[in-house]
Amino acid sequence: MGKSRTDFIDKTKEILLKRRDALRKALAGDLSMLKELEQTAGDVVDFALDSAQDELSSQLAEVESRELAQIDKALERIRGGSFGECEGCTCKIPTARLQALPYATLCIKCQRELEELGEDGVSWRQNSEDQVSI
Structure with a gap:
């Protein structure tokens, strides 16, 4: 493997690790926000808004989880030499x-x-x- 390809893989690994950390923090924040929304109660309009926010947060968490899994797989491929x-x-x-x-x-x-x-x-x-x- 050429030096430039090795350098590229090293830089990519750094980027993936930073993105993984950011996603983990965001995912933890999304999940804690969902728990907070479940604990609050209000009138029907509040409930509807909370439900919409809950659905959006849930979809965002799913996308973030999927990306996190892809990043973990890429990091594993880097470690295994098949990246x-x-x-x-x-x-x-x-x-x-x-x-x-x-x-x-x-x-x-x-x-x-x-x-x-x-x-x-x-x-x-x-x-x-x-x-x-x-």
């Missing part, structure tokens, strides 16, 4: 892609192929062509 290697085809993921999305596990080609496939592994295009109109 920047595509899980689909094992080629090197371009540095520009990793700069934009440090926890990317697929190169652009493999990511596109994955997105074309549905959850059942059937291409969305193929699936839509197979459907018959009545």
Whole structure:
């Protein structure tokens, strides 16, 4: 591995660690805010506003949790020496892609192929062509 690639991985590791710490703090704050909202009671309008805020906070916490898991996986790949290697085809993921999305596990080609496939592994295009109109 070239020195510039090693330097890039070291810098990326620092960025991921800082982002992980920030997400953990934000997630802890979101969860404590949700608990506070549960403990307060008010009139129907207050309840509706609290419910909307609760839903928004819950969705935000879910997104933050997902990103945190992706960061942890990227840090594990750094420790294991496979960071920047595509899980689909094992080629090197371009540095520009990793700069934009440090926890990317697929190169652009493999990511596109994955997105074309549905959850059942059937291409969305193929699936839509197979459907018959009545």
